[in-house]
Amino acid sequence: MMFSVFDRDAMARALELAARGLETAQPNPRVGCVIARDGRIVGEGWHARAGEAHAEVMALRAAGSDAAGATAYVTLEPCAHHGRTPPCVDALLQAQVARVVFAVADPNPRVNGLGARRLREQGVQVESGLLAPEAHALNEGFFKRMRAGRPWVRVKVAMSLDGRTALANGESRWITGAAAREDVQHWRARSSAILTGVGTVLADDPRLDVRLSEPPSGPRLPLLRVVLDSRLRTPVDARLFALPGEVMLVSARPPPELETAHALRLASLSQRATVVTLQPDPCGRVSLPMTLDLLGGREINELWVEAGPRLAGALLAERLVDELILYVAPKLFGPQARPLAELPELTQLQDAPGFVMMEARPIGEDLRVRLRPDRRPLGQEPAMDRR
Secondary structure: OOOOHHHHHHHHHHHHHHHHHOOOOOOOOOOEEEEEEOOEEEEEEEOOOOOOOOHHHHHHHHHHHHHOOOEEEEEEOOOOOOOOOOOHHHHHHHOOOOEEEEEEOOOOOOOOOHHHHHHHHOOOEEEEOOOHHHHHHHOHHHHHHHHHOOOEEEEEEEEOOOOEEEOOOOOOOOOOOHHHHHHHHHHHHHOOEEEEEHHHHHHHOOOOOOOOOOOOOOOOOOOEEEEEOOOOOOOOOOHHHHOOOOEEEEEEOOOHHHHHHHHHHHHHHOOOOEEEEEOEOOOOOEOHHHHHHHHHHOOOOEEEEEOOHHHHHHHHHOOOOOEEEEEEOOOOOOOOOEEOOOOOOOOOHHHOOOEEEEEEEEEOOEEEEEEEEOOOOOOOOOOOOOO
16 A cells, blocks of 8 residues: 555654653553644644543544544544543544544454444545554554453563672662663653562562653553562551552462461551452462463553562563563673572573564663564574664
């Protein structure tokens, strides 16, 4: 399908608008819309928060009567069902737009293809696929949750040049500089939840909140704070309980000899948090796949993980990580320092988990590296970027 230069520019602008909802639109997808006619933009809109008007409705309001006969550029297929708001397809038809161009189909089973079909049935010209990779990247968590029922899992690690995350005595504050720590807050802000293990809570007493020097425009939902705590060892006076928003403790069903002690801790912590008890994994710990299913059911699109080497290693070993974000400080800690991840011992190099480099960029004095697990067929090499 051939798109004009103006088509591409208009969709690129719609993507810019969609990104304005990066930290506020959850659990909904980030969507932007541009209304244009005769080579001129007459209306713009984006989805800011769940329950508020969708991008198409905002853009149509801005365009007014100029929307009749115009083209609507939308980063996601217009919805055709009643959710928190009425269908956007109805608004586009009522405004009498002549053409709709969307980047990617909505993976929601209640929408997927229905929006495009309803528009075509009413005589609207519909085209799709324009800047699809960019639109998909903006909503990877939403797409994964709709298709797999689980959030997009990002694991963050701050480490030294030799891959160490803390000194042997546990000291780790601060490995990276202020710019990298501020960058982490932006990643937290765009996430629906942050997850850690009880070991980190006991060692560092973290707040697990968002602390930006310049908060996002407009209010956002409080970050859900999740602690994996198989034996409910989280102290009742932990700092994460003192902040607004929900804390969820995910525990494992104890063996019979520990049921009484578990019940006592459950009664105490239930006053401070939502406590969910899952069937344990074979080692008696919280099941990680069941935890991700639980969070998917809570409409968590993007999960930000900040944890110690044991939990990070478990997520990597079970192939549950979608993205690994490393902040590398120009320091050396030595072989006695704590590792990035605790993994099962390997006997063959070919069994080592591999990753594809997505990005590497300086953040202040440190380096941020974004990696994705390498799930390509054996022997297939990544395409080289020769720009």
